[in-house]
Amino acid sequence: MNSNKLELTLELVRDYANNDLKHFTDIVRTAFTDVDPVFLRPRYDKFFWHCAGSVPGWMAQVVLANADAESDGSNKLLKLWQSVNYNEFIEEKVLFHAKDEARHSRLFVKLTRMAFPSLIGKKEENAKKDSLVRITKDMLIKSEFIVNELTLIDNLVQMNMGEIRTRLHMELLGPAIHAFSPENSKSKVKAILNGLSHDEVVHISYIASLIESWCETGDKKQLLILYRNRLQDFHEFTIRQTESAVNSYGAGRFPDLLEI
Ligand SMILES: [Fe+2]
Numbered sequence: 001m002n003s004n005k006l007e008l009t010l011e012l013v014r015d016y017a018n019n020d021l022k023h024f025t026d027i028v029r030t031a032f033t034d035v036d037p038v039f040l041r042p043r044y045d046k047f048f049w050h051c052a053g054s055v056p057g058w059m060a061q062v063v064l065a066n067a068d069a070e071s072d073g074s075n076k077l078l079k080l081w082q083s084v085n086y087n088e089f090i091e092e093k094v095l096f097h098a099k100d101e102a103r104h105s106r107l108f109v110k111l112t113r114m115a116f117p118s119l120i121g122k123k124e125e126n127a128k129k130d131s132l133v134r135i136t137k138d139m140l141i142k143s144e145f146i147v148n149e150l151t152l153i154d155n156l157v158q159m160n161m162g163e164i165r166t167r168l169h170m171e172l173l174g175p176a177i178h179a180f181s182p183e184n185s186k187s188k189v190k191a192i193l194n195g196l197s198h199d200e201v202v203h204i205s206y207i208a209s210l211i212e213s214w215c216e217t218g219d220k221k222q223l224l225i226l227y228r229n230r231l232q233d234f235h236e237f238t239i240r241q242t243e244s245a246v247n248s249y250g251a252g253r254f255p256d257l258l259e260i
């Protein structure tokens, strides 16, 4: 496992949260060591660069797929906000987060066009943007189905892990997008990428701070079990997501990436 990458993200999160996040750091480190998720293995990076360098159009598709992932994330967060009515602090953070992800989804479309202007035109850019989640005032209505606190914690743990994975992915994706970008777009592309990475640290931090305080007052052992189980789910989900690319483009060299 590439633990340096994880440690860098954890350090940025602690700095932003202005908290040593002792328990959170411990939970994340233990879960990542136990599960050894595929997306943190050096072989995963190697496969990424193999595809980026040898499959025409693959990079552009990957960047564009991030727009959908961010849009889905925004939708899930909005649904979570709609189903909580008993914790104003969390509701406010989750709604801010949902709006951020909706904005990110459009930024990824913009990035795709900036980095690959020959593959996506203005018309496609606008059509894609229109298909993504946009949070409007009329959506800000609470649902009849309010989740209990345990379900809320479970949802936030899953979000947190997803955010860590996104932040780790950005370290892989960012330099590649930058490398593919035409010379005259590079500085703008870099500014967008830095903004995206920073926002992910912000998203990880508020949930990390919540987890830290739950560990102080609640059952840390249970939280670790939850974190580890959800990370295992995420690891398997990433394998399923990578499977068709490994089979199509791996030239038989990356079967280990599909081992659970
Ligand atoms: Fe995001």
Ligand SMILES: [Fe+2]
Binding pocket: 101, 163, 166, 199, 200, 203
């Ligand atoms: Fe995020």
